[in-house]
Amino acid sequence: xxxxxxxxxxxxxxxxxxxxxxxxxxxxxxxxxxxxxxxxxxxxxxxxxxxxxxxxxxxxxxxxxxxxxxxxxxxxxxxxxxxxxxxxxxxxxxxxxxxxxxxxxxxxxxxxxxxxxxxxxxxxxxxxxxxxxxxxxxxxxxxxxxxxxxxxxxxxxxxxxxxxxxxxxxxxxxxxxxxxxxxxxxxxxxxxxxxxxxxxxxxxxxxxxxxxxxxxxxxxxxxxxxxxxxxxxxxxxx
Numbered sequence: 001x002x003x004x005x006x007x008x009x010x011x012x013x014x015x016x017x018x019x020x021x022x023x024x025x026x027x028x029x030x031x032x033x034x035x036x037x038x039x040x041x042x043x044x045x046x047x048x049x050x051x052x053x054x055x056x057x058x059x060x061x062x063x064x065x066x067x068x069x070x071x072x073x074x075x076x077x078x079x080x081x082x083x084x085x086x087x088x089x090x091x092x093x094x095x096x097x098x099x100x101x102x103x104x105x106x107x108x109x110x111x112x113x114x115x116x117x118x119x120x121x122x123x124x125x126x127x128x129x130x131x132x133x134x135x136x137x138x139x140x141x142x143x144x145x146x147x148x149x150x151x152x153x154x155x156x157x158x159x160x161x162x163x164x165x166x167x168x169x170x171x172x173x174x175x176x177x178x179x180x181x182x183x184x185x186x187x188x189x190x191x192x193x194x195x196x197x198x199x200x201x202x203x204x205x206x207x208x209x210x211x212x213x214x215x216x217x218x219x220x221x222x223x224x225x226x227x228x229x230x231x232x233x234x235x236x237x238x
Contacts, residue, residue, distance in 0.1 A: 003069040009168035009175035011105035016070040025056035035080025085149035100161040104147040105168035115167040115181040122155040176202030
């Protein structure tokens, strides 16, 4: 299972949404929760859509069955986030999921064309596999939000889990470059190929916007989130 909900830079949501589209994954289950915002969306045709979570799947001889989970948003309360993570993992058990990959963004104070990807695992035997694909080990700190809870709560259910965090500045709403970085790692680990051209186009748009913002008299209008200094306890935001 590959899971990612909206968070900083929308890194996880962008990555899972891209996989679902490019791999033509099929929707097979939906998750509704009172912990989501009390609102509905109106589509361009005037029909109503509820805030929800979606489960998609693909079948492949090369990779085996893959399940993808994402949602319109994360629950706004700690209780809701725990409940959602627990329900997703309960469903994962029913589907006999053997490994879970979650992801998110790590807030930094800079923009880069080649974001570094950091990772943690529930099983030390997986760390070597991550490092083989260029993932840097997460040391200390915490991962907030549902993406982090899915990762942590998989352990007591004996589901191997990996969490990947890509560097992203705090001021980008949709960081396609960071999403591309985590997908490059996941594609190598799982063994599938996916067209990145759409994300690459959006990543270039991100870079152009950042370059324009650096011009005198423009700016972002607010300070981006900063990564803690090395002599302080690290904290990660997914």
